[in-house]
Amino acid sequence: MNKIRVKLILELREKGLSRSDIASSRHISRRSVNEVFKRAQELALKYSDIENKSDDDVYRIIFPNRFTNDDIVYTLPDYSKVHSELKRVGVTLRLLWLEYSDKTRNEGGVNAISICPQICRQ
Numbered sequence: 001m002n003k004i005r006v007k008l009i010l011e012l013r014e015k016g017l018s019r020s021d022i023a024s025s026r027h028i029s030r031r032s033v034n035e036v037f038k039r040a041q042e043l044a045l046k047y048s049d050i051e052n053k054s055d056d057d058v059y060r061i062i063f064p065n066r067f068t069n070d071d072i073v074y075t076l077p078d079y080s081k082v083h084s085e086l087k088r089v090g091v092t093l094r095l096l097w098l099e100y101s102d103k104t105r106n107e108g109g110v111n112a113i114s115i116c117p118q119i120c121r122q
Contacts, residue, residue: 004028007050007058009036014047036062 005028012022019037023030039062040046050058059066077100085091 003059004032004036004063005055006036006062007053007055009033010040010045010047010050010058013037013040039063 005026008026009022009028009032012026017025019030019033022028023033043062045061050061053061077096082096085096086093
């Protein structure tokens with residue numbers, strides 16, 4: 001999912017562009033543009049109010065409950081332990097991955113998608 005460029009949409013709205021013009025010129029769906037317009041109107045927000053804020057800050061103001069990549073906290077494996085475990089007979093990367101996944105799930109964390117690239121680099 002791509003994050004909507006809220007600050008840009010508000011800036012273009014301030015310059016007088018229509019919803020359709022913003023959507024077509026910036027390759028943003030009309031639905032997304034309409035959503036930003038609606039939320040900005042609900043919050044009585046103008047571009048001058050958010051001009052000095054970062055794109056991420058503006059996004060959080062408009063959509064405070066939306067998921068962002070900043071919310072993900074990955075629990076990284078202990079790579080030295082992985083290397084030492086792989087030296088043991090019968091231990092595979094798949095087995096270590098399953099143990100790691102179970103451990104992070106039980107602790108309430110989010111596991112990384114793949115540990116193999118990180119292990120191979122070390």
